[in-house]
Amino acid sequence: MSFYTYYQNNSGGSFQVDHASGVSQYVIIEAEWAELADERANDIGLYFDSSIDCSCCGGRWGAAWEDDAEDEPLIYGEPATSGGNRLGGWVTGPDTYIHYADGRITSVTYSREGTATSVYYDSPVDLATNFEEN
Ligand SMILES: [Zn+2]
Numbered sequence: 003m004s005f006y007t008y009y010q011n012n013s014g015g016s017f018q019v020d021h022a023s024g025v026s027q028y029v030i031i032e033a034e035w036a037e038l039a040d041e042r043a044n045d046i047g048l049y050f051d052s053s054i055d056c057s058c059c060g061g062r063w064g065a066a067w068e069d070d071a072e073d074e075p076l077i078y079g080e081p082a083t084s085g086g087n088r089l090g091g092w093v094t095g096p097d098t099y100i101h102y103a104d105g106r107i108t109s110v111t112y113s114r115e116g117t118a119t120s121v122y123y124d125s126p127v128d129l130a131t132n133f134e135e136n
Contacts, residue, residue, distance in 0.1 A: 003103055004071035005032050006039040007082075008048060008063055014056035017093050023047050024099035024107045027092055030075045030082055032103040036066035042101060075100045075108075083110055083121050090114060096122070 008029040010017055019026050023046040033039035040050065043063070052061025075082040082098050090097045090112025098110040111120045 003032050003034060004039075004073065005030050005075045005100075006036060006066035006070050007072070007075070007077055008043060008066070009077075011055075011060055011062050012092070013052075013059040013062040015059075018047070018062060019093050019095070020047055021095050021109075024101055024109070026096055026099055026109075028077055028082065028098040030077075030098065030100040031066075032075075032101065034103075036068045036070065039066045046101070083108065084117075090119070096120075 008031070010027050010029070017027055025047050029043065029046070029048060031039040031042050033042060043066075044050075048063045050061070050063055050065045055062050077098065082100060091114045096109035096111045098112070100108040100110070102108070106123065109122045113119045
């Protein structure tokens, strides 16, 4: 099994966020190979048809490549569940969802300084309820 990270481009100036499905700025999917990761990505709402995105900004999501396979969930080469070279706060609620092959989902929220402020295992639906009431 490997982990494939999908980096969302805020095409048109906004992000596609769906906390109930585990979609935010970063989506990481564990799968046996890239095509299977893409299928799971499609199931939760990611798409790879850039023709529906803003033409100047480019496609929102890019399909996984086999070369993208990692042994652990990474964002720009850093563990997704700890601090790293990324900034949070662009979306309301968790910035990252990690979808494990066994169905578990982990969400991670980062601070503006790029450190992980909270990591929750399982149950993104509960998180969605909490965040949408804010
Ligand atoms: Zn644009």
